[in-house]
Amino acid sequence: MWRMNQLSKKPHDYFMKLLSIIDDMRRASFKSTPTTQQKKMLGLTFRQGSAIAQIKLLTTEEPQGVALKTLAGHLKMTVPATSLLVETMVNKGFFERTPNPDDRRAVCIRLSEKGQELCNDVNARLQAEIDRVADVLSQEELDCLAGIADKLENKFYNEKG
Secondary structure (H helix, E strand, C coil): CCCCCCCCCCHHHHHHHHHHHHHHHHHHHHHCCCHHHHHHHHCCCHHHHHHHHHHHHHCCCCCCCEEHHHHHHHHCCCHHHHHHHHHHHHHCCCEEEEEECCEEEEEEEEECHHHHHHHHHHHHHHHHHHHHHHCCCCHHHHHHHHHHHHHHHHHHHHHHC
16 A cells, blocks of 8 residues: 655655555456456466557557557567567467558557457456445546546647647
């Protein structure tokens, strides 16, 4: 549990506290996962889990799949390292590769049915845990939280250009 220095109370303290709570909720949602699903997830490294999450996000805009270079950029990895990661995930059955219709030398990467099922299950459990914890907030507090999130998102992404 994150303990905030009572003297400090700087913005980063509040963010760190929220991150800690969200991480604890993620762990709690994992613990509520049936053992067979846990075994599937435990076989994944942090990078592999991050790759699944990135592919899920990126394919909302590019349903045909994501280019290796794009995935590498989002994972902050080199293209060769990302290529090895993708090969492992294809072998584990979480990703599939298809020819890129725009560049016959390249491939598109997307979640396989197995990867999609795992991602959906993990997300559903996390969302349920967040909803369970957030039920202590009034609608007014939730609206305030939504406004704060929107304001921070706008500032962050507008500064990044």
